[in-house]
Amino acid sequence: MPSIQLHIENGVAQVTLNRPETFNSFNREMALLLQNTLDECDTNQEVRAIILTGNGKAFCAGQDLNEVTSPELNPGFRKILEEHYNPIIERIRTIEKPIVGAVNGVAAGAGANIALACDIVVAVENASFIQAFSKIGLIPDSAGTFFLPRLIGFQKASALMMLGDKVSAEEAERLGMLYKVYSADTFIEETNKLALKLAQMPTKALGLTKRLLNQSMVNTLEEQLSVESDLQIEAAESEDYAEGVNAFIQKRKPIFKGK
Template identity: 85%
Template sequence: MPSIELKIENNIAKITLNRPETFNSFNREMALLLQKTLDDCETNREVRAIVLTGSGKAFCAGQDLNEVTSPELNPGFRKILEEHYNPIVERIRAIEKPIVSAVNGVAAGAGANIALACDIVVAVEGASFIQAFSKIGLIPDSAGTFFLPRLIGFQKASALMMLGDKVSAKEAEQLGMLYKVFSSETFEEEVNKLANQLSKMPTKALGLTKRLLNESMTNNLEQQLAMESDLQIETAESDDYQEGVNAFIEKRKPVFKGK
């Protein structure tokens, strides 16, 4: 069984972390394959929305500790961070297509932080998020110290990272950590509905919105306003903008093509 499964249908790429026997924890093979799969989705013009989820009972339990404790397999922490997790997070933020993390179970350590790096985070009601690093004497990685304080505030993020508390999906929604929680009965249907909606939207505009959000992390107001002006002019020249205006005038539903 491949450690990463990719299914493309109706302009939606569904990427599934597929090591259910280890709660989809990352080893080197899976980390590198996820990077390649993300690259393929970025360059594939058919793909207009991406869903990242896990197989079995978990989304992702973080790093496979059997790998890092094996003298034969351990790549070392520098390689794990610089060749595995950092490139995954960088790709998620750089791909100018919407990426939904569909958290189907526990998301711990690097698994939690990779989920939070996505554009829209949804979870099944039984899912949970754990900054598990302090439990084994490590610090949070995979951009957790970057995104989590921005999502829920410095004080809450600090406490969750230091104490390693488990956060239920409902609590995560209340904290602002994720967009929505769905019941186990409707989770797959709701994720498909969300991805389908995104795949039919003006992909170029969504991608440039993502670029603006990335830059807003470090820009001042003047820089952000200037960037908005430049990118608004770019979207105003797109086919999708023209289609949106025509559809509004003609009182019909627009048919966007992501161009």
């Protein structure tokens, strides 16, 4: 079985990390395949929303330590970061389609930070998040030091990263790390319902919103207002904007095509 599975239906691409025997930990083959799969979702016009999830009991346990401790297989940390994780994070943030991180179990190390980089994060009630790096003498990577302080504040992020505390799904929702927690019985159904809703929305506007959120991380207020003006003009030229206005005037539900 491939280490990454892709299923496309009704405008939603489900991308599944598929190394359940290692709790979906990353080796080089899986990291590169995930990048290729995300590229495919980006260029496929039929795809208007993406679910990123894991197979089995875990979402992702981070790096496969068997690979980095093997003299034959170890690619080295620079290659792992610059060719594996950094490109994955960059794709998640630059694909102008909504990406739902569906955390189906433990998300540890790079696995936790990949989830947090997604646009909307949901979790099953028994999921957990662990900044596990300090437990083996490493520092947080995969943009964890960028996103986590912005999500929950500097002080809490610092403690979680230094102490390596496990955070339950319920606590993660309370802290603002994720959008919603679902019961084990409804997790798959609710996640699919959320992604389908996103796939039926104005994809162009959602993509531009994502671009604005990315730029808000570094822009001044004046710069952000200027970019908002430019991108609002771009959004107003879309077919979906025309459809949305016509549907509002005609008192009907809009049918967006993502253009």
